[in-house]
Amino acid sequence: MDDVIPGPDQGERSDGRAVRLLGAGEIRALAAELDVRPTKKLGQNFVHDANTVRRIVRLADLAPDDVVLEVGPGLGSLTLALLDRAASVVAVEIDPALAGRLPTTAAEHAPDRAxxxxxxxxxxxTAADLPQAPTALVANLPxxxxxxxVLHLLAELPDLRRGLVMVQSEVADRLAARPGDAAYGAPSAKLAWYADARRAGPVPRGVFWPVPGVDSALVAFTRRATPSGRREDVFAVVDAAxxxxxxxxxxxxxxxxxxxxxxxRRLRAAGIDPTTRAERLGIxxxxxxxxxxxxx
Known part of the structure; x- marks a missing residue:
């Protein structure tokens, strides 16, 4: 059972300053102001439930000095909850209209946050494109x-130590799968190159606007030491297998x-039975x- 979390409209940091989160009405009002119509092309499904974003931030287990990278902040519902916990948030948004409005939304709802x-x-x-080196990734990903x-960011940002991302439920299964699992595949093996991953819970469809046609889930990961060898060579074997x-x-x-x-010959040299299938091999x-x- 989830822990008891603050009510749907506001939370409070240890310094006592309140952060007012967005509700469903404000999400729609912001979208109307910007003439934003959520599109499948950009994977836009906005979370309008404040309790859900509080849950996500709690599960992310952020430290007060974390620099959080958020990809696809959209209208800012998760962004505000992240600003309530982290030292700063770096939000990467591909839509210029959404990116332009986000600082104003943050100033109105979470003043004096970075x-x-x-x-x-x-x-x-790349790391050079960002004003700070992120230590955590928390995002409702397209x-x-x-x-x-996820794979690109882990490759490009060496200081990214952990993350919690919301993805399609089937994708969550693949990312968190272990060798021998039915869902284990190339994405599972490639993520394992960088990090240990696990499913962190489902997310109901009703917390999104518009309501998606697929189920969603959270995946948590923690970076680990990479195996020996060149990543490009290893991933080429994974793709071929x-x-x-x-x-x-x-x-x-x-x-x-x-x-x-x-x-x-190469399989036997690596100590692998040539009749083995790809889904049985770890990274x-x-x-x-x-x-x-x-x-x-």
Whole structure:
């Protein structure tokens, strides 16, 4: 059962300053002011329930000195709750109209909080594009690009130590899956290169406007030491293995290795049974396989 959290309209930081969160009526009023019509192309489904954003922030387990990266802040409902807990928030928003309004919303509802808005595509940002180095990612991610965004940010932002993201429920299953799980695939293995991940709970459809046609869930992750080897080489093996996941690895990796015989030789060199399928291998096994010398 969730902990008791503040009521739907406001919360209070340890310094006593109140932050007033957005309600459903204010979300729609802001959208009307900006002439914003949520689009599937940008994955726009705005959270209008203040209790939900409080829950997300609580589950993110933020420290007072955290610099939080929020991708796709939209109209600012989650942003305000993050400003209530973190040292500062760096919000990356691709929509110029939404990005332009967000500082005003923050000033009206969460005065004197440190907010930095960057108008950019999260799939293209680098550390140099951000005013501060984020230590945590907390976001309601656009569902159509959620996996590449998480992987890109972990690759580009070395100070990003942990995160809590809202994604489509099936994507949450894939990101948090372990070897042998039905949902385990290339996204699971690639995220495991950077971090340990787990499902952190469901999110009901009714807290969004407009109501999405899919279920949502939270995924929490904590960065860990990466396996040895070059990420590009390891991910190439992962992609090749899961491209034909119904085949044993000897057959699935024939193109990557040069031939079925070469694939078998490299699999045996890595201590892997050539008849094993991709979904049985953890990221360390893929790294070991990538490190085996090619035929020459």
């Amino acid at each position: 907010l930095h808005v960057v108008t950019a595509d999260a799939l293209r940002i 569902y159509n690009v959620a996996v590449p965004v 899961f491209a034909q996941r119904r085949k044993g690895l000897r057959a699935a990796l024939a193109g990557w290795a040069g031939s079925p015989a070469d694939a078998e 360390e096994a893929f790294a070991a396989l990538a490190a085996t010398p090619p035929t020459g």
